[in-house]
Amino acid sequence: MMEDDLTGVLGGHVAPPIWDLVDFTYHPEYHDARLVILCKGQMFAIDMDPKYFSDCPEQKEKYLFWIQVVDEGEVDGFVEEDFWDWAVAPLMPILEALPPSPGLETIHDFLFAKCTQYKLCAGPSGPVATLDEQASSYSSSFRVSLSERECAPFNVFSPSALKIFKGDKPLSFPWGHPEMVLLPDGTIAHLRLVHRGHLTLRDQLEAFRKINESVGSDTLVQRMHGLLKSENGDVHGLLLSHIDCKYHGIHGAAHYEDASMRPKWAKQILQSVERLHAAGVIWGYADPGNVLVDRNNDAWIIGCGNGYTKGWTSKGLAGTKEGDWHAVEKILGFQYVDDREFYFERRSTTLDSLPGIFGQPSTKL
Template sequence: MSRKQPIYEIGPFISSADNTDTQLNVYACDKLFKIDLFTSSFESSPVLLAEYLRHVRRQEPEWIPDGSETWEFEDPLDEMHDWILQPFLPIFQELGSLDPNRKYTLEDCLFAEELHYTVQVVENKVVPIYLSNAKNMKHHVFGARLPSSVDYSMFPVYRPKEVQVPISADSAALPGVPRKVSIHGRPQPSFFKIVFGGGMHIAAREILTYSKIRMAKFDPPILASQLEGLVQDDNGYVMGLLLSYIDGGGTRLNCIDGRDPKYSELRHKWVDQVSHTLKQFHSQNIIWGDAKAENVLVDVNNDA
């Protein structure tokens, strides 16, 4: 059964190992709804509390469906949003649609007007509770200051307002996590990889690796994404990396059943390509660090 196009876009889901409180970040039109969900808010209704905890449990990386789960798979995060956001839909609908004539940028996505909500249970129903409004504030989820020792001078730096986010005609909201972006004057799109708050050391390590890749002389050229620039806000926070865009519909190697006979020849090709890339990296003392199937994209030419 096809899933109805929602009137919102899902952003980062925040949880903690210390408790079962969570936070949803949802875009409706050009607004960001930050929705804090506290376990204590559901305790007056045992049924709703059990349902909330079921959804939270399904977000855990080690969660495996048991025999009581239906055979038809639905993304657990989508399902949680479908459930908790039902009473928010009238609020979202009042916002209207995106302006089809406007060119939206990362500035609009990363610094959207933020509406802060929580929920309460009233007569066994989940009710939205408005808390506050903030506009043009730095989103605490995105952006990190890099150590002063990190040299990224060989890469161009762009402000969020310089990076355009393509919006399709049927989009009801800004993307929760912008991916495909473009820069004025450049013919090819880029892939925007968000740097999350607290991701300073990960970003620094990636920039160092991409710096080595840019300076290396590979012959023949390798099949690997390149760092094309950084996105930095006015306060010096690096919001994300601009990587070369790989057109493949997001197909990752771990999502392809290599046992399927139709992939028998391609499987050998992909092994050779990935092995060649890693061999070339190692010849230049470049350690990728997380070479695994879920990090290998297959493009429209069936190259890995």
């Protein structure tokens, strides 16, 4: 059904995209969606809705197929990134015609970049991007409201004070989703943007407060430098300690490194989790992807905050020490799951622990 229509959009011969994903949201019940991209220093929002395809049942069916892909993670070999390519394709002539950009210098440039809004509608031979002249002014979804009390434990940095960073120097780049920034004192920090309705944010902030105050600096766990906050009071993101990763995810590291490294990583993870628990912090999002192995082959824990990852911690154990240890035992099994399945659903079969590596957690905790 889809193959002929997608030839040339998803095939390997297509040139790399000149745009970068900024944000994607959709409603699982009403099936409307919004894709926000950045290209040559400008934002473009693409709004999609089944009713926009009501004049063409065939195109509506294709759109609903993509929503199914998002719901299920993968359908017939298609994944969410393929949906984004399909949605952006009608806009490509406009993107390609944009003049060169001097690039983005600061996080303010990124958060408040000019945004043009389009609707993706049914066209004569396929979807077309129609300028939405009636749309209200675009407002980034990367903003939350926090009370002064919630912000008080942390340093606050304004978007204009943070330079975008990549590699070994500040970067002026024409497009991209910034992940690293330079703090005013020259420290490299990892930027984690936050969304409106981020229900676990307050739990994460409380976890970082306890880590900063009660967990020794020799513990291999990500910390928080402060909050990214505008003058209007909106909080846009968390500024976290930068970990110079060699591998993102311990199972990937285990695949490429000698097996003799595994006891070291296991010891480091066990020690970090024990110290977190002693400080009243639950790891929560305990899964292999939240263990980073740096260039010294040390294993760092990230993602603290009382949640849980499906397949690694059961929902009934979410936010508990027992749930953390249950996940750690699986992680230290060093068995593998299918990359796509893990990426979209974070599923895993029960993993056996490595003999002689995983011990029982201290009952004193």
